[in-house]
Amino acid sequence: MFDLLSFSDQGWGNALLKGLWMTLQISAGAFAVGLLIGLVVACAKLSAPRPIALLMRGYTTLFRAVPELLLILLLYYAGSMGLNALMLWLGFAQVNISGPLVAILVLGLVQGAYASEIFRAAILAIPHGQIEAARAFGLSGFGLFRRVTLPIMAPYALAGMSNLWINLIKDSALISVVGTNELLYTAKQAAGSTRQYLLFYLAAAALYYLVTLASNYLSGRLERRIRRWMPVVE
């Protein structure tokens, strides 16, 4: 039974590893998208004009209150339909958007909502004197953000972001529902064609578990490393 997991031609080992690689790629891409959205939205919530800040609050509430699976289905179908309509309107032929790209965008949008809350809290945790000092030095706008806000806020956001990364890996399994060949989808195919459901789902679960364990370990080390520079909180 276990030779079904082997790396030979008959085994599914290679396919599962390929699925894992796709899962990691999707997660990494979505993490980057989420990071970017999170930063922009956090700044907008803190300092944009009121209507925009309200809009951003609405986005965060909405994306954190609705099930991820529903959001994925909604954005996947409505998003690809909308994009095709746009292309048609622009006079291009219909595009077939690649599954992984849509997955990255959809998961990134969900991540962005959570990340923006983490960044907002981290930015608020910066002692205000630091910002004042930076302004006194003549920094403002993006320069202030890049050279002062971002580096001071990053350690505060680290723990939350590593949690988010682990959640993201787990959420990426939901993408299998719309048929992108990541780890769970591959396991589903393997299980369906060999009828060994328990074996393949347990194998895929073990792979996910390894990834989250490794992520936990690495983020713990990173946190300890960065905490050396953090002031001791009384």
Added chain:
Amino acid sequence: MPEWISYYAALIAKGLQTTLSLLVISALLGFALAVGVALARLSQRKWLARAALAYTSVLRGTPLLIQIYIFYYGLGSLFAQFPMIRGSFLWPFLRDGYWYIVFALVLSVGAYVGEVIRGGLLAVPKGEMEAASAFGMTPRQALLRVRLPRAMRLLLPTLAGETVMLLKSTALASTIAVVDLLGAANVVRAQTLQIYQPLLLVAGVYLCLTFLIEGVYAIAERRGTPLRRSVG
């Protein structure tokens, strides 16, 4: 209002009912399990604490969807092989995806909320436990009358978040052909060939449910905290 909403209103209401029953059943059973897991994690017996740690680590380290597949397809197909199980009175339960979802959700609530409760139990000031034993309470009494209620009160905001997470997790029921709220939307989509409108509708329902949960917890917090002292 589009015509399909009134046509499928009964189906969607049924889905809502399924979602709510999933939420309530797995919240209650899962909470009981979570208290057990938290106590096991804090137990003096090394093997028990370690077993509880392994349980939470695995359950929290793997996607819920795959756990559901393991139970439903993996164990389900295993059960189907034994005529003894097929003939037993349990079979109607073991055939229905609903109970697999409940099982998976209970286990996962046990793991996630167990960790939360463990933190809450640790956060109860030591002096209060000492006071309880000075009053002559047995350890069990002190736990049930002082430590747990205290921890619960501290944890209400976190538990609100966990309940919302649970609500969102119930949507995974639709992946194994249980017609919950999302499942109902998928049925409507398949029958009316609408791509996203039913999804939007149930997204609105989920949003309302989330606000409802948060409102209930906010009330509980106001009423359950007759006197708040800062512990310095």
